[in-house]
Amino acid sequence: xxxxxxxxxxxxxxxxxxxxxxxxxxxxxxxxxxxxxxxxxxxxxxxxxxxxxxxxxxxxxxxxxxxxxxxxxxxxxxxxxxxxxxxxxxxxxxxxxxxxxxxxxxxxxxxxxxxxxxxxxxxxxxxxxxxxxxxxxxxxxxxxxxxxxxxxxxxxxxxxxxxxxxxxxxxxxxxxxxxxxxxxxxxxxxxxxxxxxxxxx
Amino acid sequence: xxxxxxxxxxxxxxxxxxxxxxxxxxxxxxxxxxxxxxxxxxxxxxxxxxxxxxxxxxxxxxxxxxxxxxxxxxxxxxxxxxxxxxxxxxxxxxxxxxxxxxxxxxxxxxxxxxxxxxxxxxxxxxxxxxxxxxxxxxxxxxxxxxxxxxxxxxxxxxxxxxxxxxxxxxxxxxxxxxxxxxxxxxxxxxxxxxxxxxxxx
DNA sequence: TACTTTTGTTAACACCGTTAACAAAAGTAA
DNA sequence: TTACTTTTGTTAACGGTGTTAACAAAAGTA
Numbered sequence: 387x388x389x390x391x392x393x394x395x396x397x398x399x400x401x402x403x404x405x406x407x408x409x410x411x412x413x414x415x416x417x418x419x420x421x422x423x424x425x426x427x428x429x430x431x432x433x434x435x436x437x438x439x440x441x442x443x444x445x446x447x448x449x450x451x452x453x454x455x456x457x458x459x460x461x462x463x464x465x466x467x468x469x470x471x472x473x474x475x476x477x478x479x480x481x482x483x484x485x486x487x488x489x490x491x492x493x494x495x496x497x498x499x500x501x502x503x504x505x506x507x508x509x510x511x512x513x514x515x516x517x518x519x520x521x522x523x524x525x526x527x528x529x530x531x532x533x534x535x536x537x538x539x540x541x542x543x544x545x546x547x548x549x550x551x552x553x554x555x556x557x558x559x560x561x562x563x564x565x566x567x568x569x570x571x572x573x574x575x576x577x578x579x580x581x582x583x584x585x586x587x
Numbered sequence: 588x589x590x591x592x593x594x595x596x597x598x599x600x601x602x603x604x605x606x607x608x609x610x611x612x613x614x615x616x617x618x619x620x621x622x623x624x625x626x627x628x629x630x631x632x633x634x635x636x637x638x639x640x641x642x643x644x645x646x647x648x649x650x651x652x653x654x655x656x657x658x659x660x661x662x663x664x665x666x667x668x669x670x671x672x673x674x675x676x677x678x679x680x681x682x683x684x685x686x687x688x689x690x691x692x693x694x695x696x697x698x699x700x701x702x703x704x705x706x707x708x709x710x711x712x713x714x715x716x717x718x719x720x721x722x723x724x725x726x727x728x729x730x731x732x733x734x735x736x737x738x739x740x741x742x743x744x745x746x747x748x749x750x751x752x753x754x755x756x757x758x759x760x761x762x763x764x765x766x767x768x769x770x771x772x773x774x775x776x777x778x779x780x781x782x783x784x785x786x787x788x
Numbered sequence: 789t790a791c792t793t794t795t796g797t798t799a800a801c802a803c804c805g806t807t808a809a810c811a812a813a814a815g816t817a818a
Numbered sequence: 819t820t821a822c823t824t825t826t827g828t829t830a831a832c833g834g835t836g837t838t839a840a841c842a843a844a845a846g847t848a
Contacts, residue, residue, distance in 0.1 A: 393815095393825090422805060432828050434807075443805065448712075455714035462721045472729030473782050479725065480751060480778040481771070487755040488765040500756055501700050511649075513656035520663045524680065528673030544757070544773045545780075550681060552753020554688040555701055556745070570685065575784075576746045577681040581674050583780035594794090594846095623836060633797050635838075644836065 401439045403429050408446050413492050416501070417447060447496060454493030461486050499559060521546060525584070532585050542584060549576050602640045604630050609647050614693050617702070618648060648697060655694030662687050700760060722747060726785070733786050743785060750777050 407428035411420050422443055426433045440446050465482040469475045487494040495501045525546060526539045553573050557565050608629035612621050623644055627634045641647050666683040670676045688695040696702045726747060727740045754774050758766050 421803085423803085433805090434829095435827060437806075438826075452712055452714045455712060455718050459714065459717035459721055462718060466721060466725060472725055472732060473786065475725045476729060476747070476782055477778055479722065480747075480774060483751045484755060484771065484774050487759070491759070494755065495759070498752065498756065499702050500759060511653055511656060513653040513660065516660035517656050517663060520660055520667060521680065524667060524673055524676045528677060531673060541773055541776055544754075545777045546677070546681075548753035548757050548773065548777065549750055550684045550753065551699065551757055552749035552751065553746075554685060554695065555699065555756060556749045556752055558688070558692070558696070558701060565689070570682070572742055572745045572749065573681060573685050575742055576749065576781075577678055579746075579780055579784035580777075581677055583776075583783070585674065622834085624834085634836090635798095636796060638837075639795075 397439070400435075404436055404439055405446065405449060409450065412450065412496075417450075417492065417496050418501070420447070450493065451496050454490065454497045457490065457493065458483070458486050458497075498555070518543070518547075528581075528584050537584065546580060549580060598640070601636075605637055605640055606647065606650060610651065613651065613697075618651075618693065618697050619702070621648070651694065652697050655691065655698045658691065658694065659684070659687050659698075699756070719744070719748075729782075729785055738785065747781060750781060 404425060407425045408420060410428070411424055420443070422433055422436055425436060425446075440449075461482050462479050465478045466475045469478055522539065522543045525543050529535055529537045529539050529542065550573075553576060557569060605626060608626045609621060611629070612625055621644070623634055623637055626637060626647075641650075662683050663680050666679045667676045670679055723740065723744045726744050730736055730738045730740050730743065751774075754777060758770060
């Protein structure tokens with residue numbers, strides 16, 4: 387009897403249509419404003435049917451998170467396969483990672499839990515400049531005293547901050563509480579590499 | 588007449604008590620679950636009074652964001668002043684930055700818009716492992732072929748990912764749309780530094 | 789005392805995620 | 819075809835959210 391098969395297929399299609407409607411909302415208004423009600427409205431069904439296919443709203447978002455990680459994995463693998471020297475692979479993968487993030491911004495934000503408050507207004511925060519200026523001035527001095535004083539200090543500042551923020555936020559996503567000393571070795575490793583890159587370019 | 592002065596002072600105190608109540612909620616339940624109603628309940632006033640002092644909920648959170656950046660700035664400055672050599676300053680500031688982030692997790696998450704979905708469940712995502720394994724295997728090979736094959740590849744993987752994620756997320760916070768080629772130079776700079784640090788330690 | 793301004797309240801609007809209770813449709817067995 | 823069971827869908831509600839309009843009360847001013 388093909389009835390069971392058809393039912394499974396229909397269920398799968400229904401599930402896909404929910405995800406489709408949800409994704410439309412995510413890419414048009416960001417994942418923050420995704421709502422079960424709007425999904426129900428889009429697929430022209432009542433609200434509770436969605437709960438027949440997904441445990442809750444988070445489960446729907448989790449689906450996209452998984453999708454995103456898989457897409458990233460595929461992208462990285464494809465790029466990697468185009469090179470043989472590991473250093474070239476790492477460099478190409480880095481650019482691919484970057485491109486993926488901005489070509490699929492919605493995925494990336496979901497994957498790493500990004501984007502909440504006044505992200506577009508962050509540049510207006512005066513206190514932010516206080517923090518940046520401390521870092522920038524230090525880097526500027528470090529560069530001036532180095533063997534390559536012509537180095538772009540603003541670029542180096544961005545690198546410095548990015549390394550720090552990257553380390554911290556990755557760590558925060560993965561673990562609760564303050565990480566142990568072993569985790570701080572990653573910081574030590576990255577930052578000493580950065581300092582070396584300034585002192586002798 | 589000191590009446591005007593007293594009124595200003597009382598207004599300021601009221602404002603502070605709102606922030607105090609709000610902050611209590613943020614540190615106990617995370618900024619996600621901060622609500623105007625709970626603030627009103629805590630200060631034992633009706634809801635609309637809060638809107639006499641803050642335009643909206645976001646404005647309250649923005650206040651903490653500013654506070655956070657100022658605290659970070661002060662911390663960095665204090666640490667910097669304890670050293671004279673720029674390289675030492677940068678290193679000390681990096682550790683201070685790290686400590687600040689985890690000692691004031693709530694601030695940090697607000698400042699950089701961190702933490703939304705199943706952050707605690709991110710390790711259960713199978714697709715994530717697909718992405719990481721591509722990167723890890725490449726780094727492993729790179730290290731094996733380098734002059735220091737005993738290097739901890741897991742540490743280097745974390746460094747690699749952190750640099751990438753840091754670059755991307757900082758860029759995403761600050762700007763809309765895909766950043767220009769000039770911004771990608773930061774990526775190039777950081778990643779070539781990383782590769783160098785692997786090839787000759 | 790009469791008037792104005794500030795401050796606070798109640799009550800509502802328009803959303804949200806989630807679920808219980810129930811109706812309708814679909815499938816199954818006689 | 820009929821009687822029963824299971825699946826699927828609905829309505830309506832619960833408890834929560836940010837925000838605001840309309841109004842009362844208190845405080846300050848003349």
